[in-house]
Amino acid sequence: xxxxxxxxRRQLIKTTAERVIAHAEELTTLDQAIGDGDHGINxxxxxxxxxxxxxxxxxxxxxxxxxxxxxxxxxKVGGASGPLYGTLFMSLGKGLADIPDRAQMASAFRAAVDAxxxxxxxxxxxxxxxxxxxxVAETLEAGGSELxxxxxxxxxxAVAATKPLLAIRGRASFLGERSKGHIDPGARSSQLMVEAxxxxxxxxx
Amino acid sequence: xxxxxxxVIVSHSPDVARGAAAMVRQMVGEEVPCAFTGxxxxxxxxxxxxxxxDAIESxxxxxxxxxxxxxxxxxxxxxxxxxxxxxxxxxxxxxxxAPVVExxxxxxxEAAGGSTLEQVCxxxxxxxx
Numbered sequence: 665x666x667x668x669x670x671x672x673r674r675q676l677i678k679t680t681a682e683r684v685i686a687h688a689e690e691l692t693t694l695d696q697a698i699g700d701g702d703h704g705i706n707x708x709x710x711x712x713x714x715x716x717x718x719x720x721x722x723x724x725x726x727x728x729x730x731x732x733x734x735x736x737x738x739x740k741v742g743g744a745s746g747p748l749y750g751t752l753f754m755s756l757g758k759g760l761a762d763i764p765d766r767a768q769m770a771s772a773f774r775a776a777v778d779a780x781x782x783x784x785x786x787x788x789x790x791x792x793x794x795x796x797x798x799x800v801a802e803t804l805e806a807g808g809s810e811l812x813x814x815x816x817x818x819x820x821x822a823v824a825a826t827k828p829l830l831a832i833r834g835r836a837s838f839l840g841e842r843s844k845g846h847i848d849p850g851a852r853s854s855q856l857m858v859e860a861x862x863x864x865x866x867x868x869x
Numbered sequence: 870x871x872x873x874x875x876x877v878i879v880s881h882s883p884d885v886a887r888g889a890a891a892m893v894r895q896m897v898g899e900e901v902p903c904a905f906t907g908x909x910x911x912x913x914x915x916x917x918x919x920x921x922x923d924a925i926e927s928x929x930x931x932x933x934x935x936x937x938x939x940x941x942x943x944x945x946x947x948x949x950x951x952x953x954x955x956x957x958x959x960x961x962x963x964x965x966x967a968p969v970v971e972x973x974x975x976x977x978x979e980a981a982g983g984s985t986l987e988q989v990c991x992x993x994x995x996x997x998x
Binding site for chain 1: 915918919
């Protein structure tokens with residue numbers, strides 16, 4: 665049992681980090697359109713630090729592992745996504761039991777989304793990662809059957825829905841109206857993480 | 870022992886941070902402790918919360934520290950840096966809502982007169998619309 669849990673933790677961290685790293689170029693391209701073009705490379709640097717410590721992270725209880733991973737993102741990413749994703753994972757780590765049930769996951773995730781809002785002084789509808797994290801929190805709260813399939817769909821729809829939005833926060837907000845017509849890079853990286861976690865839970869990896 | 874409010878300059882660009890600190894030294898003098906940091910952990914444009922924390926520590930006194938940041942990520946990383954400090958110290962650190970170059974110079978001038986942290990930040994923040 666313990667070995668299984670440790671293996672699952674390892675898979676969750678590894679798959680999530682590798683998924684975003686594999687899409688680093690795409691994220692950079694998205695960020696070049698409306699940001700400063702460093703989202704992919706910055707996330708890659710932070711997540712490579714997480715992967716380098718994978719063995720030790722996987723040995724920790726889930727909450728501690730998430731906090732440690734968040735700290736790597738804070739200290740290695742260097743752009744706005746560092747403190748934002750760092751805050752997300754550190755807050756998530758604070759609220760999670762080692763094997764959380766759906767309700768615990770939902771309440772920890774909601775608290776983490778609120779922490780990201782506070783860190784970025786941002787809210788939903790401003791063309792940021794929150795526009796994916798919000799629907800994911802709602803989906804977790806609602807529960808129901810086929811939860812991972814619903815999570816995937818909500819996250820994918822949420823990313824697409826950032827395209828017409830006017831950016832209110834972050835570097836993209838400097839573009840004003842010109843920020844419309846582009847997908848938000850932070851929303852896309854959040855979706856990639858949600859998909860990776862769903863893949864692991866469904867046993868696809 | 871220096872009891873002037875310390876100044877920390879944080880920019881995405883190491884060159885901007887260094888240049889702004891040089892302006893503070895030349896226009897205000899050496900008596901106000903002033904530290905600067907810029908660049909991400911890889912040395913490219915960005916900011917590094919650990920370096921910001923170290924910069925704050927390097928100028929810290931009981932008088933407190935006023936931090937000046939340029940763009941969004943710098944502000945958030947400065948907040949993370951303050952949270953990494955001993956909480957008693959963190960309470961005496963303010964991230965000022967002011968332009969980084971003008972704010973730092975005005976704040977240092979105010980600090981050189983022996984003003985409190987609140988006065989230093991208020992004077993710098995008058996620059997913001």
